[in-house]
Structure formats: C-alpha cells, structure tokens
Amino acid sequence: MSLDASAPRLVNEAAMGRNRAVRRLGTLGLWLNPAFAYFFLWAPIVILVLFSFNASRSVASFTGFTLKWYNNILNNVMGAERAFSTEIMLSAFRNSLFVGVIATAIATVLGTMIALAMARGRFPGKGLIDGLLFLPVVIPEITQAISLAIFFKVAFDWIATISGERILPGFHTIILAHVTFNISFVAIVVRARLADMDPQLEEAANDLGANPWRTFWRVTFPLILPGVVAGALLAFTLSLDDFVITFFTSGVGTSTLPVFVYGLLKLTVTPEVNAISTIMMVLSTLLIGISLALQGRAASRT
Amino acid sequence: MSERLRRMRKNGVFLALPTILWLVIFFVLPLAVVLVFSFMSRGRGGVAIMPFTLGHYERAFGIFMIILQRSISLAALATVVCLVIGYPLAFFISTRRRRVTRQIALFLVILPFWTNFLIRTYAWRILLGEEGVINGFLLGIGLIDDALPLLNTQFAVLVGLVYGFLPFMVLPIYASVERFNFRYVDAAQDLGANELRVFIRVVLPLTLPGVLAGCALVFIPSVGAFVTPDLLGGTKGLMIGNLINKQFGGSGNMPLGSALSIVMMAVVMLSLLVYVFANRRQARA
Numbered sequence: 001m002s003l004d005a006s007a008p009r010l011v012n013e014a015a016m017g018r019n020r021a022v023r024r025l026g027t028l029g030l031w032l033n034p035a036f037a038y039f040f041l042w043a044p045i046v047i048l049v050l051f052s053f054n055a056s057r058s059v060a061s062f063t064g065f066t067l068k069w070y071n072n073i074l075n076n077v078m079g080a081e082r083a084f085s086t087e088i089m090l091s092a093f094r095n096s097l098f099v100g101v102i103a104t105a106i107a108t109v110l111g112t113m114i115a116l117a118m119a120r121g122r123f124p125g126k127g128l129i130d131g132l133l134f135l136p137v138v139i140p141e142i143t144q145a146i147s148l149a150i151f152f153k154v155a156f157d158w159i160a161t162i163s164g165e166r167i168l169p170g171f172h173t174i175i176l177a178h179v180t181f182n183i184s185f186v187a188i189v190v191r192a193r194l195a196d197m198d199p200q201l202e203e204a205a206n207d208l209g210a211n212p213w214r215t216f217w218r219v220t221f222p223l224i225l226p227g228v229v230a231g232a233l234l235a236f237t238l239s240l241d242d243f244v245i246t247f248f249t250s251g252v253g254t255s256t257l258p259v260f261v262y263g264l265l266k267l268t269v270t271p272e273v274n275a276i277s278t279i280m281m282v283l284s285t286l287l288i289g290i291s292l293a294l295q296g297r298a299a300s301r302t
Numbered sequence: 303m304s305e306r307l308r309r310m311r312k313n314g315v316f317l318a319l320p321t322i323l324w325l326v327i328f329f330v331l332p333l334a335v336v337l338v339f340s341f342m343s344r345g346r347g348g349v350a351i352m353p354f355t356l357g358h359y360e361r362a363f364g365i366f367m368i369i370l371q372r373s374i375s376l377a378a379l380a381t382v383v384c385l386v387i388g389y390p391l392a393f394f395i396s397t398r399r400r401r402v403t404r405q406i407a408l409f410l411v412i413l414p415f416w417t418n419f420l421i422r423t424y425a426w427r428i429l430l431g432e433e434g435v436i437n438g439f440l441l442g443i444g445l446i447d448d449a450l451p452l453l454n455t456q457f458a459v460l461v462g463l464v465y466g467f468l469p470f471m472v473l474p475i476y477a478s479v480e481r482f483n484f485r486y487v488d489a490a491q492d493l494g495a496n497e498l499r500v501f502i503r504v505v506l507p508l509t510l511p512g513v514l515a516g517c518a519l520v521f522i523p524s525v526g527a528f529v530t531p532d533l534l535g536g537t538k539g540l541m542i543g544n545l546i547n548k549q550f551g552g553s554g555n556m557p558l559g560s561a562l563s564i565v566m567m568a569v570v571m572l573s574l575l576v577y578v579f580a581n582r583r584q585a586r587a
Contacts, residue, residue: 030390030393114318142528142563241419244528273424
C-alpha cells in the first residue's frame, strides 16, 4: 500500500488489518501450493525409479539396493515365475522406430504442404480446412482409434469380397493412423514458423525472376527448415509415445513398445516392470532433450 | 505483386489437396462410418448389419447413463482440481523475479510429462495399491490397521486424470499471467479495492482466456480417457472410454460402441462450443 500520510484516508484501519491478514495467508498459500504441486508431480516418478532398485519385491518399504530386476529383464525373467521375452521387447522397440520414421516422413511432407498452402495461398474454404486440421488435435484418441479400426475392417472386408484378397491389419494400418494424427501437429508448428517469416523475401525472389519451384527451394524452405525439423521431431515423439490409436490399429506381431508395455502394466506391479519403466523414462527424456537441443541450435542459426 | 505470384497463390489449393484428401479418407470418412454404424443392428460377432435402429442410443442414455454421468462428472472434477492446483502454480512460476528461475520452475512442470503416459499412470498403481507405498507408509506409522482401498476406485481415476493433464492447465494460464500487467493491481489498490475485489475484478478477468483454454484442454481428454480408468479404476471407476473399448473385444458390439463414441463426440463438441462462446464473450467484455 503506497498511501502517504497526507493522502485522504480511503481505507479504514480495520479493513487495512484484514487486508494484511489476507495477504499473509495468500503469501503462505502461494508457497504451499507450489510445494504441494511439485511434490505431486515428482513423487510418483521418483518412487517408480526408487523401487526399481528395491531389494524386496514389495513396494511397501525400501529394504536395500539391488540391480537384480534389471538383470532379470536382460535374462528373460519377469516376476517370480512368469516368462518374459527380452527379444519380443526389443522387436517391439524396433517396430516403434520403424513406424515412427515412416509415419513422420509422410506426415512432415503432408503437414508442410498444407501449412504452406494455408499461409501463402488465396483460395476459398480455408475456414473449413482449418476445422479439418484442428479436429484431430482435439477429439479424444479413443474416438479416432475406434473409427479407424472400424474403417479398416469395413474397407478390408470390401476389398476381400471384390478381389478375394484378405488384407490384415499390421504396420500399414498403424502407419496410416499415425500419419493422420500427426499431420495437424506438423502443420501447426510449420505455420507458426511461416507466420514469423517475411513474405517479401519470396516476392523479391519472384521479382528477380526465380520460378516458384526455385523460390521455394532457395528461399522459403531454408527459412522454414527449423520449423519443419521441429514439426518432424514432434511427430516422431508422438508416434513413439502413442498407445491408444496403435492398440486399436495394430495386428498380430506388429505391437509397438507402448502396446507391449501396456500388456505388462495391466497385469500387476512387479519390480521388473518398474525397471522397464525406468529405462523407457530415461530413453524418452534423452530423446526429447536431444531434439530440443537440436531445435535450439537450429533456431539460433537463423 | 506480379501476375505470376497472384496465380501462384491461387494455385496454392493444389498444394493443399493431397493433405485434404488424406484427412478426408482417414479422418472424416472413418467418423462417417462410425455414425452410420451407430444406427445399425448388431450381427453375429458384434458386427453391424441392417436394419437401422435407434436401440444403441436408447441403451447409451438408458442403462449406460450412469457411466456417461460418471465420465462427465469425473472429468469436471478433474478440471476443477487442476484449476485449483494449476492457477496458483502458474502465478507462482510467472512471478519469480529471475528469468532462469522462471524457466526452471516451468521446466519442472513439463519434465515429468516427457515420460510415456502409460508409465506415468502405472506409477500411481505403485502408490495406491493395497500393498502400495501409501498404504505401506500409513500401516508402518500405525495410523491405520487395515490397508485402505485406494486403487480401483473413482478416487484413483480422479488422481490419475489430474496427474495426467495438470500441465495442460498450467501452461495456458502461465501464458496469460505472463502477459498480465501487475500495475493494474497497484492501480486498483490505490483506488481502495481490497485483495478479494482486486482478484475478482482485475486479475481473474484478465487471465480468464488462459483459464478457459486450460479447462477445455483438461476436460476434453478427461472425458475421453481410456488408459487412466483402465489402469486405475477397476470396475468401480469404469468410464465411457472403457465401455467403448469393451465393444471391440470378443463378445463385442460394434454398433453400440459406435453409438457410445458418437455420444462422447457430442459431449466434446458441446464443451468446445461452450469454450468458443465463453471466449468470445470474454473478448467482447
């Protein structure tokens, strides 16, 4: 309160006292709330990592340090008696990378194309296209997942009756699904980059006689490249991370890592699962950290 | 602008066409199929056959109404809890004096979310289980004699939803608090407004866009949640997403699953409309 003594009294003493009390309570709250929030955010993760090193099978108390569970994973043991295949886990991981790379490549091209068209093109129906790009981001994953599952089934039934050839779900269906949900994310990131770019640069290239193709590769593309890279990395991360849509569109033998891990998590809490979770957590943190560092470097270069 | 450039801009539509085509085939068409399926009868093996019927919608709003209500109220509750935790947290982060502190504080909110959603949700099974960390601790200090049933309850689902979507609340509010000019607070106080009045009349309206965006971003994925209730809810915490999932298993019913999806889409669209409407009113005020 910055009322000096000569200023007219706008607030009476009682109100001032009440204000001070409220403010002190507020200050306390402003410290307690983040303390609780950060505890809430971090405790589960810390505990998960901690208990992956716990000597006892139980998660009720920490009895000592061990690497036994990590060793079990490497030696095809899961839980006390259940068999677990390290090989299947690794092949699921390879599947994830395979799907991620291809889906990212396609989604990046399609997303960048529509971002360019929306930013530079003049044609009717843009509002409708905006809606079309926005919807996949907001509708619940489960809706997208089951609509694709039904669609593939209907389409494959149809193909089977026409050609007699039976197509089964597999990598192709997962990739088609991943491209579909990734296009919007790539488009959003690339459009943000295009919005920052000076369109006069393209006009200048055009005035100097460059054709649209040349203008794009010599002027526009180098300038939006950090955005395209960022969009691609986002798409790759989302693809590696996706569970729900993959779960509904994958076939036999094409499980990705999240689908494989889900099968383990569903059963019960075991120290081996904690160990796998910890490894996955470290991997994804590394991956995102590297991609952010790359983005930072790309952005600072331009 | 040259004639050539103008022509190029009109031709931009050709650049957009492949993507539009892709989204129409793999996004719009599948939703249309779901819509048609939702009005068809259930055949052997859960597939959709003729004739058309409204039966699945009758069931969705009949015996499954309780699950629909539960999904909406759990999502609404999760949104409120996220707001209560997230709003002061966003304020705390954006009022740190040094830029580095602000960045670290924000980073600490985002970092846990680099972990796969499945694993983050699974972590709560370790905490809430009958032989879990919380029960182990409470039994250990002698506060309780029997393990509390925490896992496989609606409470567990609520905790999971809040944990899963809290950053979606914090980030947009943080963005709007960042833009907020704290001189307005001084001005209002100099004019004699008390703390509560300053908050309700000045701070809240100016940060409302962030609050609205945060609420939409938490509510929508919560209504459609599948993983959270699946791993934490058991049968007591079943939500509409699980019910839809069940229709695609062995003894499934695809038309019913389709109808339930359409109902869920309707709820999502309705909440988006509310968001857009509230945002417009707010912008005008």
